[in-house]
Amino acid sequence: MLNTPQNDAGLLDEVKEACKDIFKCMQCGVCSGSCPSGRHTSLNIRKLVRKAAKNSNILQDEELWMCTTCYNCQERCPRNIDIVDAMLKIRAIAAHEGIMHPEHITVSELLLEYGHAVPIDEENRKRRIKLGLNELPETVHKYPEELEEVKILLDSCEFNRVVDKKDEKSGET
Numbered sequence: 001m002l003n004t005p006q007n008d009a010g011l012l013d014e015v016k017e018a019c020k021d022i023f024k025c026m027q028c029g030v031c032s033g034s035c036p037s038g039r040h041t042s043l044n045i046r047k048l049v050r051k052a053a054k055n056s057n058i059l060q061d062e063e064l065w066m067c068t069t070c071y072n073c074q075e076r077c078p079r080n081i082d083i084v085d086a087m088l089k090i091r092a093i094a095a096h097e098g099i100m101h102p103e104h105i106t107v108s109e110l111l112l113e114y115g116h117a118v119p120i121d122e123e124n125r126k127r128r129i130k131l132g133l134n135e136l137p138e139t140v141h142k143y144p145e146e147l148e149e150v151k152i153l154l155d156s157c158e159f160n161r162v163v164d165k166k167d168e169k170s171g172e173t
């Protein structure tokens with residue numbers, strides 16, 4: 001379950017503004033046909049963004065969090081609609097309202113604690129070696145002394161406060 005959204009007209013206007021280019025869409029279906037996530041989930045990014053552009057409140061829509069941001073759809077759109085960027089703006093608005101999908105909250109908390117969304121484990125180390133990669137990626141895994149700098153950066157963009165906000169919201173009744 002996602003956290004409770006706010007029914008705020010100003011917020012909906014922000015979402016609508018982020019999605020206004022969708023009205024240039026000629027309904028060719030290239031975006032949904034190119035979407036790897038759409039093959040396994042209910043995600044239809046064109047419909048989702050169009051719904052938002054028409055002022056529907058989609059902040060609590062689970063589809064918002066099904067996109068992997070691979071950008072297939074945006075790169076192939078013949079009308080050059082920045083459809084993923086629009087969706088990401090909506091996600092940012094939702095996150096600032098304390099609305100995040102549980103898996104995204106988990107990943108955000110890992111990032112805040114370890115400076116890495118996917119902490120490395122023995123299995124991943126072995127897989128990397130098998131693929132001919134260095135055992136550790138060029139991140140805080142390899143340079144743990146840089147973790148404090150990553151935390152300072154996250155703090156400077158108030159990322160921790162956005163993630164913490166979901167706790168405030170889930171505490172509301």
Ligand code: SF4
Pocket residue numbers: 024025026027028029030031032046073076077078079080081083
């Ligand atoms: S690819 Fe672009 S023009 Fe085609 S349906 Fe998707 S958003 Fe519309």
Ligand code: SF4
Pocket residue numbers: 031034035036037038045066067068069070071072073074084
């Ligand atoms: S960016 Fe998202 S919506 Fe677009 S093709 Fe990739 S998973 Fe699908």
